[in-house]
Amino acid sequence: MNIALIIAGGVGNRMGQDIPKQFINVYDKPVIIYTLEAFQKHPNINEIYVVCLEGWHDILRAYAKQFEITKLKGVFNGGASAQESIRNGIMEIKASDDDIIVIHDGVRPLVDDFVLSDVIAKAQEFGNAVTSMPYNEQIFVKQTEETTEKYIPRDTLRRVSTPQAYKYSKLIWAYKKAFEENIGIGNSSYTNTMMVDLGETLYFAAGSDRNIKLTTKDNLEIFKAYLKMEKDGWLK
Incomplete structure (x- = not known):
């Protein structure tokens, strides 16, 4: 069985809105x-399953019923961090x-079918999979605030995001160990970085440039533009 755990426990301060x-x-x-x-x-x-901000569970369930999300089987409380929220859901x-x-992040609404298909297939084959894309910009290492003499070859880099997929037994083991031993659970960590900190090898799956995370108002405008482009339907 393949189970989706959607992480929607954040408050979204950087978006600067009155609601999460x-x-x-967006378009009703x-x-x-x-x-x-x-x-x-x-x-x-x-x-x-959805890990949701406390106080918004009933609203989420009402929306799910309105838009016929029949696969939704449970809503859980989020935590103080992304890692706590994921752990809550896993447990x-x-x-x-x-x-x-x-x-998957609840604020990545443009996940494509082929991305989901590939991350599931790779996880079934290897035990885990992380959505990834080539990194197309140059990366330089800062030596002082104004200087650098070193760069990282971009062909050695991949940028990863959600969706990520793991066997359930591995997730249970990893989150128990990580929280008991304080490994890979800092504010900037996620399941993929935690797994590496625990010594696991990760496998890359297909990604998409459309799979943007809605963090700022600019991201929201890009999302709206993607939706409008789909509605216009004039591009091949």
Whole structure:
């Protein structure tokens, strides 16, 4: 079985709005519903669970009913950090050891079918998979505030995001160990970085430039532009 765990526990301070960014309406639909619809329509996703900001559970369930997200099976409380939120969800889900858990940010609403298909297939084959893309910019290492003499060859880099997929048994082991031993659970960490900190090898899956994270108002405008482009339908 393939289970989606959607992380929507943040408050979205950088968006500067009065409500959490995952609940902002774009063309009369909340951002979180765009995300859930991608998983709802994908034939390889069996169940959906959401880690949600406390106080917004009933609103999420109401939206899910309105937009027919029938695969939604549970809503859990978020934590003080992304890692705590993910751990909360992992510990609440009832799954078999070999089930694949697909972790995805609730504010990445443009996840493509082929991205989901590939991350699931790679996780089934290797035990884990992380969505990735080539890094196309030059990266220089800062030596002082104004100087550098060193760069990192970009062909050695990949930029990764969600969705990420892991076998359930590995996630249970990893989050128990990480929180017991304080490994890979800092504010900037996520499941993928935690796994590396725990000594695991990660496998790359396909990514997409469309899979943007809605963090600022500029990101929101880009999302709206993507939706409008899809509606216009004039590009081949």
